[in-house]
Amino acid sequence: MNAFVLNRHGRMVFPSNIMPELDFSTMETLEQLDSVIRRDFETKAPSGTEILERVRTGAYETRYDLMRDLALNLFWANRFSITMYDKRPTRWADVPRNRTDVFLPVLQPWEDGEAKVTGVEEAFPGLPARWNEGCEDRIFDILFDVFANRRHHATTLPAVKPTVAEFLEQPGNLTFRLPRYDPDFPVYDYTDILDVSEDVPELEALHRWAMVLHNQYPWERSKVELAEAGDLRDDDYVVAFHPRDKEVRAFLRRLRAGAEPQHVAGPRESRPPVRPYPELDVRRRFSVQPRIEALAAVHGDQVCSNDDLIRNTAYNWSPMSADEIASKTGIEQREYSSLPLEELALRAAESALDKAGRQPEEIGGVLVCTCTSSRLIPSLATYLCGQLGMHQVYAAYDIIAACAGMPYGVADAVRMLQEVERPVLVVCVEKFSDKIGNIRTSRMIFGDGAAALVVGPAADGTDGDIEFMKTYASGPASEVNSILWPNPEFDNNITVFGPQVKALAGRYLAQMIDELGKLPAPEGRDGSLMDAIDLIVPHQANKTMVIQLAERAGLTADQLYFNIERVGNTSSASIPLAIHDAVRDGVITEPLRVFAPGFGAGAVAGYAVMRVDPAVVAVQRPGEQGTGAAQPDMPAQPERAPASEEMQTAFG
Template sequence: MNAFVLNRHGRMVFPSNIVPELDFSTVETLEQLDSVIQRDFETKAPSGTDILDKVRTGGYATRYALMRDLALNLFWANRFSITMYEKRPTRWADVPRNRPDVFLPVVEPWEEGETKVAAVREAYAALPAQWDAEVEDRVFGVLFDVFGNRKHHATTLPAIKPTVAEFLDKPGGLTFRLPSYDPDYPVYDYRDILDCDEEVPELEALHRWAMVLHNQYPWDRTQVELAEAGQLSDDDFVVVFTPRDKAVRDFLRRLEDGATSRPAPQPRESRQPARPYREVDVRRDFRVMPRLEALAAVHGDQVCSNDDLIRNTAYNWSPMSAAEISQKTGIEQRRYSSVTVEELALQAAEAALAKSGRGPEEIGAVLVCTCTSSRLIPSLATYLCGQLGMYQVAAAYDLIAACAGMPYGLADATRLLQEVERPVLIVCVEKFSDKIGNVRTSRMIFGDGAAGMVVGPAPEGADPDLLVMKTYASGPASEVNSILWPNPEFDNNITVFGPQVKALAGRYLAQMIEELSELPDPDGRAGSLMESVDLIVPHQANKTMVIQLAERAGLTADQLYFNIETVGNTSSASIPLAIHDAVRDGVLTEPARLFAPGFGAGAVAGYAIMRLDPAVVAVQTAAAPTAGEQPAASAAEPEPGELPKPSDDVGVAFG
């Protein structure tokens, strides 16, 4: 499924947030499925009894709050049918009796259903609108038509439906009976749902929810009854369930075969190293001094604002406003790319080579720092060699050091310089937008982007641009596994465990500052190396978190530079993108000493104390869209599975 599409209003839509989909290729057992269903549906969804109690105690302040609970309840009632099965109203006489892949839902009557429905109707009428009464009435009409005509209890629905033969063998079981069925009963087209357009982002998301839920019952809901097998006549219609795709069929076969999950191995208790690792003092430890010849940036071409996130709220997201996202993360928008990660990397590489004036035949090695590459063979680094026309280099490989990618890349490039004595091309590139799915915390934080750097030999006798470096890795297993991709428990999407990430970031940042505070300034300009730093450009993880951790370690917020407000967290690309933006925005106008610390997934970290001459930065001059800006022309709406077409802004940005 596409990471995002632009609808006919020029607004960004996330297809994976619209219809609940589970990746059953990663689910082995019913227990694993139950865990996912509980997390995504049951934890946040109120039961009908909960809604009734809340109505009676005055727990709803607005119509929107009531409607949101209705929608969550209905998603919960459809938790298995919407994720596992296709519904096919079929004439009872035409239903196959003995096929193993044709099922009939067995349901129980909804206890106090009429009372709950009446209470919701009356409560809605008495509550005030939160934003727009007309829109809220329209959305409520769709939701209540589903909720008010539901006949079955949601609590007792099993994941595995009985086959028709099993239904017939167990008298007393109830299933849906429709006295008639209109195959042309109106439903919302996929494009209708994409093009949903409301001024209030929260109402736009809720309207999409209502449209999806309406489509789960494509028949006259007022006529639905619950009937036993013996009460069905040949001309009655029943709702047959069939597996929605091959992955569900395979999952059902695994269950039939008695598949069991293997317990994960338990990690050992982590131990401190036998002795500390010393810093890498470039002038002390190396013969060939590194010179930063060029730095070029490629930002994502599409802006995804916090309002865009809210209007794309998925059924399994906790309520949060655009302002709350900003307050929690420091992010106002993030940038997504319409092109592949390979194209992003290539654009950054070409821009860096052009700025350095180097031809492909002059490059001695290519390093790509990424944790979101879509390829293993060939590596992204060797792919770039081929695309750039490099007949032979001494080394080309990918480095998976996540948010510490740039410090790791600079450290490896400096080592390679000693061997090849010719420039090394480093590309830091990430494309997160297509690896998030409907995971809320990841969608709030991550963006796409790339940066290219050329590190070459400094002239004989010249000072290096990279002064002191150090890399770190590992820690407690909980920190090592604090950011995961692919994660089977979250449909193979990237997931972030916030407390563990904050623990590792705080641990490393405090350690770096302590170590740098004990090192002398090699030029004697200040009392310590830390005091000699002109500007700190940290990994742009989460502005709110990083400032808190930095202040805890003795720094002040005005010592740090951030661009995360406009680009999001781009992992390995975040530091070089921030350096570029600091030059572009006039924060860095003359050579300066930077402290660039990175820390993140895998409990890796690293830093570089470096000299940055703004003259080596290839500053982007093309106009870029900002949050809220609409494309000049509406983009065509891709069908599911079709690649999104780049907007006109892509041509402006990248030619």
């Protein structure tokens, strides 16, 4: 998990954005690694030759532009060492000659290196500062010290280094030679990097980059030279490369064994169903009418602003400002939680039961809608039953319908209500903040949050609150796979493929509006059901995108309610969180007919047309979540029994 941390200034930091880590457990071949390396390092990074050409042609407008290119070039030059190996300066006489897990890099002299260094050194003082001259000078000093003392050509570096025995087979092979090594050479501590604080978010990110790159060369760089294997003396120091962890070791073993990756057959062409699926008219189809007894929400307790994202700009992100993120997504901040997913769900459930005036033993079923739970056994729904003290329910299960989670959960609750005639607890909960890593599109959009509804039987002879509902799923494989987690190609982080998401959202939204436009208005009113809608609360996917799609389908922006600018996209929790906020903010002040469409990962979708009474909403004011302050180093963790007690219970 790639959790956020809070530094001593109270600012949010994403370590995975600045300290590159690849998940080698998902890689089988060098081709797979090469694809990841090119995506994360090479496509964004200029070569030294390109930097020199830009200097000579006056392409750099500010010092920041030049420094950013230097940093990207240095990350690229370290693309394999920083992701696969630990560098350990070792006295040549002490280097093991026959181990298969100790490597020496074979290097080539840096072509025109002196000209490239001189060009950068002379160009920088003549460029204007972008924001803060003193700060930019400090960062440049760190970066240039690394860049100026490079000795080797980076283009031809292989991922797999030769073992020491293989290195010695060619006496002319060149590698690093240090005449001496000081193990106390100053490097930046992990907390030093986290605690960087600059007024300008872009400079804060670049400062962290520079510190990480400095730590890649923990020795007196000006004294380093390239030496042939045959010229190494016992008291010389070389830089031995050791696999950084067991996953890299296992990957290297797989390469030596020549393992072949398994190939999966491609998808079939998708074809529409033989006939359309009808919408469910709840009042006609079901004898037990559903009433929304309560709706409660739990927001994230940590705000991650767009400036926070820029402060955490990853080494593989394209340049983007906070204002550009807002323009592209409609999001100005997203809320993260220092609580684990299970605790978010539990607090929402407890609040909803309290608002409904229901005891746990009155509940007939528990449904949890989530796509970010890593809990398989027990399911999150059954876990909640245990935590809430429910001795037995009719059914409890998780629903993985991603951004259509609430429509799916409500639909299942209405069906279950017919069998048990007791209230059903529906919990929608997501925690994305620790599952994003350094994927920029995902980091811009997703947030954390939870909401819970109690759907109970309406009194005999009265209408329920849910009038129409419908669910959908599937489409072309490109849409089904438009949002993935875990995704091996992106270090098992959540990834979003925007054009495919927009295609499925547009397809479903147009279909839903068309279907509602063909249904008659209720209570004998003129027009269609669509005309009778008081407010549309859509899944909060991407405000800019949803407004564009809605207008294309014949709606106007003022018909829709959004809270995404403050909380981000919380997938299954987004619709009930938005309904809660609409009540809290005075948008819903009396019972309204709400159309709630959801659509997203897996090409799933669904909607509910329902009556929302603000009286059943447990309004949570900002700061009332009662989660307590997160610690400055790591998010709070759930309380658990001591390991010894758990082991004794498990093993008797």
